[in-house]
Amino acid sequence: MNYDTFVDQVAQRTATSSSRAVELIRATLETLAERLTGGEVLDLAVQLPAPLRLPMRPTPDIEAAERFGAAEFVARVALRAGVGEPAARDAVRAVFTTLREAVTGGEFDELVVQLPRDYRDMVEPALAPGATLRRG
Known part of the structure; x- marks a missing residue:
């Protein structure tokens, strides 16, 4: 997946502008990098634009x-992106769903197993059938 498509998918999923989506993506990825081991971060990063x-x-x-x-994850994303926690939670879900579509080889599943159970409501939408955004 190229950069513009990634940003467009997150913008559509969060009903925000592309520039706002970039901020939400950055905040989510920075927070995710803190939460994962360095090796897993590198494995994920090489598959991203x-x-x-x-x-x-x-x-x-x-x-x-x-x-x-998960609550701390959302709080960190909210602080970094300058949004409220409900918007941050929606952004995290949108970024996770888009990440799942962007990476290959089970990399997203490897990421998910590093997260505790309380992340489930943010990760499960990305794992659900039909999570892929359909373009009309």
Whole structure:
């Protein structure tokens, strides 16, 4: 999936502009990079369009994943993107769904197994049949 398509999918799923979608994507990916191990971050990043790799770049001091739950994940995304938590939760769902479509080889499933059970309501929409956005 190319960058423009990724951004368009998130914009449509969140009913926002492309520029706002870019902010939501960046905030979600930066937070996800904190939550995953450095190796998993790199595995995911190499499958993303180049402009989306930067927020996924782990630093040497964060090889280990930070342990925080879904509520903290949403709070961090909300703070980074300057939106309320309900909008941040919707954005996270949209980005996860789009990530699932953008990556191959079971990479999204490998990402999901690193997340605790309380992430389920944000991840399950991405796993559901028919989660793919249909263009009319």
